[in-house]
Structures are given as C-alpha cells and as structure tokens.
Amino acid sequence: MAIGIDIGGTKVAAGVVDDQGTVLAELRRPTHGSDPRAVEATIVELVSELGADYPIGSVGIGAAGWMDLSGGTVLFSPHLAWRNEPLRQNLERLLNRPVMLTNDADGAAWGEWKFGKARGESRLVCITLGTGIGGAMVMDGRLERGRFGVAGEFGHQVIMPGGHRCECGNRGCWEQYASGNALGREARELARANSPVAQEILRAVDGDIDAITGAVVTERARQGDAASIELIEDIGSWLGLGLANLAAALDPGMFVVGGGLCEAGELLLAPTQRAFKRNLTGRGFRPAAAIELAELGAAAGMIGAADLSRSLRISEAGGAQR
Amino acid sequence: MAIGIDIGGTKVAAGVVDDQGTVLAELRRPTHGSDPRAVEATIVELVSELGADYPIGSVGIGAAGWMDLSGGTVLFSPHLAWRNEPLRQNLERLLNRPVMLTNDADGAAWGEWKFGKARGESRLVCITLGTGIGGAMVMDGRLERGRFGVAGEFGHQVIMPGGHRCECGNRGCWEQYASGNALGREARELARANSPVAQEILRAVDGDIDAITGAVVTERARQGDAASIELIEDIGSWLGLGLANLAAALDPGMFVVGGGLCEAGELLLAPTQRAFKRNLTGRGFRPAAAIELAELGAAAGMIGAADLSRSLRISEAGGAQR
Incomplete structure (x- = not known):
C-alpha cells in the first residue's frame, strides 16, 4: 500500500491506495497555507492515522506548484507559502518512509493514464x-x-x-x-x-x-x-x-x-x-x-501520487520515468 | 555516406553528408510543385549525380508537410501536390537504396541537436x-x-x-x-x-x-x-x-x-x-x-535528414527513436 496526499489551496486529502489504484481509506483536513510547518504537521497526522490500519510502504504528495526534478524540493507553490522548501527531506525524517513530491496535475495525469480513462x-x-x-x-x-x-x-x-x-x-x-x-x-x-x-x-x-x-x-x-x-x-x-x-x-x-x-x-x-x-x-x-x-474524478491526483511514490525513477535528463 | 535532400516550396537541395555531419558535396534544382512525378524524377537525378562520386548507403528526405510515423508516406504537404503519397516506396524502387521521409523542421532540429548548436x-x-x-x-x-x-x-x-x-x-x-x-x-x-x-x-x-x-x-x-x-x-x-x-x-x-x-x-x-x-x-x-x-544554417535540414536515414528506428508508439 502507498498513501497519496493531495495538497490544494484549501484542503489536504490523503488516501490509502493499493497497487490497482483503489482508494481503501481517505481523510481530509483544511490547509494552513501560510505556514509550511503546519502543513507538514497535518501530513504527519494524516499518515499516522491511515498507517494505523494499513501497512504503508511509501508516501506520494501532489501539490500545486513546481517541484524540482528529483522530487525533493518545492521550488514554488502559488497557493502555499513554500519557496525552495526541502519538503521531502523534512517529511522523510518525520514519517520514516520514502516520500515523493509531484505536481498535482502530474499526479492526476499519471492516475488517469495508469488506472483511468487514458490507459x-x-x-x-x-x-x-x-x-x-x-x-x-x-x-x-x-x-x-x-x-x-x-x-x-x-x-x-x-x-x-x-x-x-x-x-x-x-x-x-x-x-x-x-x-x-x-x-x-x-x-x-x-x-x-x-x-x-x-x-x-x-x-x-x-x-x-x-x-x-x-x-x-x-x-x-x-x-x-x-x-x-x-x-x-x-x-x-x-x-x-x-x-x-x-x-x-x-x-x-x-x-x-x-x-x-x-x-x-x-x-x-x-x-x-x-x-x-x-x-x-x-x-x-x-x-x-x-x-x-x-474517470477517477477528484481522487486522480491522490491515486497518481501514491503510485508514483511506489515506482518513480527520476532520470538525470528530465523525465520522470517508470 | 548518406544523401540528405531538402524539398522546399521553390527548390530541391541535395547533399552528401558524412557521419560527422559534414556536407561533402551539394546540388540544387528548382521544384515542380504541381507534379509529384517530376519531383521524384528530380530526386533520382540528384542522387544519381551525387552517387557517382561517393558510396551512398541511404537517402533521407526532408519536406514541408506531414509524414506518417513510419516515414513512408506524405500525408499532406502545403507547398507540394502530395496527398497520401507513398513517396518512400516509389523512391526505394527508383533508387535501390533505403529511403527515409521526414518533416523538414524535424530534419533541421535533428541536425542542430546531433551536430549543431544543441548538442x-x-x-x-x-x-x-x-x-x-x-x-x-x-x-x-x-x-x-x-x-x-x-x-x-x-x-x-x-x-x-x-x-x-x-x-x-x-x-x-x-x-x-x-x-x-x-x-x-x-x-x-x-x-x-x-x-x-x-x-x-x-x-x-x-x-x-x-x-x-x-x-x-x-x-x-x-x-x-x-x-x-x-x-x-x-x-x-x-x-x-x-x-x-x-x-x-x-x-x-x-x-x-x-x-x-x-x-x-x-x-x-x-x-x-x-x-x-x-x-x-x-x-x-x-x-x-x-x-x-x-549553427548549421540552411544545411541543417539536409544534414539531419541524411543522418536520420542512417539510423532512424520508428517506435510503434509514435516517437522517432535512435
């Protein structure tokens, strides 16, 4: 199982996703866009709650904004107060699990390609x-x-x-x-x-x-x-x-x-x-x-981010490659 | 050696290109846009003249227009009277050599990437x-x-x-x-x-x-x-x-x-x-x-087309892959 987290301008949604793209459990919290520490705390809370009932291998996070190619740093996020934020490093320390950052639109596209309309x-x-x-x-x-x-x-x-x-x-x-x-x-x-x-x-x-x-x-x-x-x-x-x-x-x-x-x-x-x-x-x-x-509706980003966290390999050249 | 041929709205340019992207010899003829047979005849003439002095393995043709993914057929060309023209088949018969069709802009980009400014x-x-x-x-x-x-x-x-x-x-x-x-x-x-x-x-x-x-x-x-x-x-x-x-x-x-x-x-x-x-x-x-x-100027398309004819592999999925 992997957890997919979709961070929007107003809320954080987290779900446990299996390798068929099925969401087994889901939680939501309001976002506190002005404080990166508060968003991190929300993520930790959500993973901890969901992890109590499921074995979680990795966590994929989709957020509006630009991530660097390695999936480690938020370069810029329009709705959140993140600038060059090393979010992955912070979260891997807090969660003790591999974490992958991805743009929310990338997560949604990946979800639709892997499990949805565009298979x-x-x-x-x-x-x-x-x-x-x-x-x-x-x-x-x-x-x-x-x-x-x-x-x-x-x-x-x-x-x-x-x-x-x-x-x-x-x-x-x-x-x-x-x-x-x-x-x-x-x-x-x-x-x-x-x-x-x-x-x-x-x-x-x-x-x-x-x-x-x-x-x-x-x-x-x-x-x-x-x-x-x-x-x-x-x-x-x-x-x-x-x-x-x-x-x-x-x-x-x-x-x-x-x-x-x-x-x-x-x-x-x-x-x-x-x-x-x-x-x-x-x-x-x-x-x-x-x-x-x-096809996957609002869950596409969460499903995609979870799947990417399982298997993403980043090429030096710039492509996120399975 | 390969021959690269650049078919434009007003002229056909052909050159012998070595595997370093150097043009060893070059010829030009006016195009006869209204008659595909005449353009084919011009190509045969150019290849025959250039082939007299150099050992030619393959011929790459760049033309304005859309080629199918296999590099065999001109789907549409704005300046030339080609519609669903099986140009490659015709030319391979006439030239007794492997022929590759490519869009002229693709040829130029390939030339600049392989041998020019964008290496x-x-x-x-x-x-x-x-x-x-x-x-x-x-x-x-x-x-x-x-x-x-x-x-x-x-x-x-x-x-x-x-x-x-x-x-x-x-x-x-x-x-x-x-x-x-x-x-x-x-x-x-x-x-x-x-x-x-x-x-x-x-x-x-x-x-x-x-x-x-x-x-x-x-x-x-x-x-x-x-x-x-x-x-x-x-x-x-x-x-x-x-x-x-x-x-x-x-x-x-x-x-x-x-x-x-x-x-x-x-x-x-x-x-x-x-x-x-x-x-x-x-x-x-x-x-x-x-x-x-x-960097390669007007010869970019010719150089790129020649190189692509040497080594192009077409993937089913849609990419032209080396």
Whole structure:
C-alpha cells in the first residue's frame, strides 16, 4: 500500500491506495497555507492515522506548484507559502518512509493514464480545470516534465495579448478564459450588468454577486438555467480553442479533462469538442485526438501520487520515468 | 555516406553528408510543385549525380508537410501536390537504396541537436522561421513527433483570436505574426500607408510595393534602416511571446531558432529575448531556456535528414527513436 496526499489551496486529502489504484481509506483536513510547518504537521497526522490500519510502504504528495526534478524540493507553490522548501527531506525524517513530491496535475495525469480513462494511450495530455488550468503530459509511459521540471503550464500560454490580467503577472493567459475562475468572473460581470438573464444565478446566491463562483454557475446549468448553460458554452469555446493549440504543438492521441468544472459534463464537453474541431489546424488532413472527461474524478491526483511514490525513477535528463 | 535532400516550396537541395555531419558535396534544382512525378524524377537525378562520386548507403528526405510515423508516406504537404503519397516506396524502387521521409523542421532540429548548436541538450525545441514557422522537438535524444506524427506545428497555435487570416484556415496563428511572411506583410502595409519612414524600403524595390518581402526588409535592417529595424523588432516581440508560451508548455533547456529570418542576427535575437523574459510565466521562480541562433544554417535540414536515414528506428508508439 502507498498513501497519496493531495495538497490544494484549501484542503489536504490523503488516501490509502493499493497497487490497482483503489482508494481503501481517505481523510481530509483544511490547509494552513501560510505556514509550511503546519502543513507538514497535518501530513504527519494524516499518515499516522491511515498507517494505523494499513501497512504503508511509501508516501506520494501532489501539490500545486513546481517541484524540482528529483522530487525533493518545492521550488514554488502559488497557493502555499513554500519557496525552495526541502519538503521531502523534512517529511522523510518525520514519517520514516520514502516520500515523493509531484505536481498535482502530474499526479492526476499519471492516475488517469495508469488506472483511468487514458490507459494504454501513448501520447496523453491531461488538463485539470479548477480555479485555474493544471496541465501534464504522459508520453510513452513517462511523465514528461521538461528540462527543469516545470513543463505543462498550459494555462499560462497567452492566447489573448493584452487580455485579462493573470496572477502569473501576464495578461491574456488561457486560464483566464477557460477555468472555474473565468466562469465565475463572467457570471459576476453578467450579474453586475443587471442583466435580466442573470436572475436564476442571482437567486442562487440570494443576490450576493460576490458569492457567484464557477461552482454556482455549474450547478445552475445542471438545473437547466439558460444563462448558466451559455456561460459554460463560452468556457467550452475557449477550452476547445486551447486544446486545438495544444494538438498543433503536441499531437496527443487523447486529451483527458478533469477538475471541478467537469461537473458540467456534456454541457462543457459538447461546446469544447465543437470549438476543437473548428480550430484544429490541418483538420481534414490529420487524425484528431479524442477529448474525454476524467474517470477517477477528484481522487486522480491522490491515486497518481501514491503510485508514483511506489515506482518513480527520476532520470538525470528530465523525465520522470517508470 | 548518406544523401540528405531538402524539398522546399521553390527548390530541391541535395547533399552528401558524412557521419560527422559534414556536407561533402551539394546540388540544387528548382521544384515542380504541381507534379509529384517530376519531383521524384528530380530526386533520382540528384542522387544519381551525387552517387557517382561517393558510396551512398541511404537517402533521407526532408519536406514541408506531414509524414506518417513510419516515414513512408506524405500525408499532406502545403507547398507540394502530395496527398497520401507513398513517396518512400516509389523512391526505394527508383533508387535501390533505403529511403527515409521526414518533416523538414524535424530534419533541421535533428541536425542542430546531433551536430549543431544543441548538442547534448536533453529538451530541445527548434523553430525555423521561413515563410511560416516550422517546429520540432528533440527530447532525450528522440525526435518527438506526437501520436500521429504531426506534432510541432507551433506556428499554428492561435495567439490572437480573430487576428490575421492564416492559410491553415484559422485566424491569428503565431506564424502570421512572427515569420518572414509577417515581416513582408507589415512592411508592405507601412509602404502602402505612404509612411515617410518606409522610404528606404521603397527605394530598395524601386517603388514596387508588391516586391517588398521579409528578405528585403532584413537586408535593409542590416544596412541600418531604422524602419526596417523596428519592423524586425516587432517580429521579435511576437517571437519572444510565442517562445514564452512554448516554455510554459514544454519547459525546454534550449530554443534553437533557424531559417531565413535569422539573417537578421542580433537585430532579431535581442528583441526576442527581451519579449521572452517579459512574458515567461513564473519568471524569477524558475530557470529559463536559452534562445540561440541555429549553427548549421540552411544545411541543417539536409544534414539531419541524411543522418536520420542512417539510423532512424520508428517506435510503434509514435516517437522517432535512435
């Protein structure tokens, strides 16, 4: 057994995962992003509780941010107060077990490739639609992490120069147009414009415009609200355009799209596929990648991180290799 | 010895290349794009002439367009009248030698990685700036060609939705902003606007606006014309932005930039590097790829194709592997 831990902006989820990718037990705690020591303490607590009932060989940790190629150090994490944090060393001392750090999107992609929707796919691009866009690639059964371990930041490809401001310091990044945050922002703008079509959305938040999030809109869309469905269609159009851009560059056999926004299901997938087909360069003269929703849901990152901790070997050159 | 053949939109270049990447002899002929049989005949003629003086083991052919993963069939070529053309089979019969087909940008990237600027680089992205943008990746000593063999079309990533029309059927593709064609178009627009700053450029073409090309502007810039230098700076800004996008996605250790537009040298490289640094996501928290001009010049594609014909093994999964 291995433990997979998924550290997000608001919570830490930990699970015992067997070698078939099945989650046998799971625990959650809120994160204390401002204090790395507190996050470490939370991890120790979770491993200790889960380890009481299962024999645990190793621990895999997936977190938003950039890990160095050896899987030992957090170079940078946008939501957590980690800068050049030697997290693995600290944790191996505290846990007395091998620990592997990985980017959360890499963990999710690995989970989907090993146990989920993309089993057997030789060229996988995985997109996680949450507050932003997480990205990862599995090529020939290897996580492709780039020369310095920071590949896969598809969400920060500029697709609209001079467009919406992004936290990364640029303007017009893809994730400002195709993410849960983008969906919430567009819905709030619609509501602030006093548009009558935003009625249903406003009712859902008792008129509190600031409480409108992507999740609220997604839920309204599932209940049939026309404006919410349109807002998700707009996100799908940007998503499809960005996937076509990735297909031009990477030519994968499959895109797997996961993350919270996928709760919208076909309401998101259909416009995404339309926009992808319309924008794919060379359409008609080439095969096109499939676009599929993730199979493992929110557990993908945890499952992937656990599996990676069991078997990951890091090549000098930059690939995380099984 | 192997022969490398570079088939472009206007000419076929063939060279005898030794296993150190040295071109021992070279010949050129105009292409007859409208007739695949005529191009085959030209190739046979070139190989026969070069083969008279050197022992030739194999022939590698680089051409604009998409080859299937086995290196046997041209799926699509924008400048040549080939559609699903079994070029290798035809040529092996005619030449009595093993033949390997490869995309011209892949050939150039392989040449630069094996014998040129990028020797030893584990994550190379190669950009060829000609009429459009050619792209290719060498990862861990393998050409990465994607699932269907059509990866690397970076020039057709949309970076300006609704922008300039592209021959590929989309609008706003990167190559409409950072290529020789883009440079020519911008200069012609400046001249048509009767701008006094376009005087030098107009003088170079005797007032014939339609004769203004990227090459004309590049030459004027090298002679010190301020407007031409500005036009190249604009191209560099778009080039740097696009390279930053690629760095976000692929995180290479090095970009090698080749092709005709590189005649501009530092006039292009300096603004490119400025824009890259300004647009790189996560700047300050990550190492940045080097941006270098190609070393092998116009011969890179020929040298790479020759070398690939000697030793290429194609994996089922999609990588061209040594």
